[in-house]
Amino acid sequence: MAKEFFGALMRLLSNPWQPVAFAGRQPCPYCRFTGGAAELRFEDVAISVGANNLFVPARDEAVVYVAPSLIAHYIDAHDYCPPPVFQEAVLDCPEMRSFAYLKKIKEKGLVVARPAG
Numbered sequence: 001m002a003k004e005f006f007g008a009l010m011r012l013l014s015n016p017w018q019p020v021a022f023a024g025r026q027p028c029p030y031c032r033f034t035g036g037a038a039e040l041r042f043e044d045v046a047i048s049v050g051a052n053n054l055f056v057p058a059r060d061e062a063v064v065y066v067a068p069s070l071i072a073h074y075i076d077a078h079d080y081c082p083p084p085v086f087q088e089a090v091l092d093c094p095e096m097r098s099f100a101y102l103k104k105i106k107e108k109g110l111v112v113a114r115p116a117g
């Protein structure tokens with residue numbers, strides 16, 4: 001797996017857009033005693049691990065991939081290798097919360113709604 005992919009994943013995870021947020025931190029089920037670190041650093045990016053989800057529009061298909069932030073920890077610490085289509089989608093993904101990103105999410109069929117009022 002390319003370092004370039006991991007860097008792109010970390011950048012997206014540093015400020016992920018998500019339509020729904022779940023409270024509380026999910027520990028890593030593979031780190032038996034510690035549940036894994038709550039923060040992960042790579043180059044100049046730091047992310048919190050275990051609470052956020054990442055929404056990444058697929059390159060071609062009408063699909064939005066959803067991955068827990070723990071995916072970065074699984075890759076870094078537990079030899080997890082995501083499928084190539086997901087890696088491509090991450091490398092293609094526009095900056096989180098940018099107009100281009102939200103447009104792609106909407107094109108894939110995920111409804112982006114703002115609360116009224």
Ligand SMILES: [Zn+2]
Nearest residue numbers: 028030031036
């Ligand atoms: Zn772990």
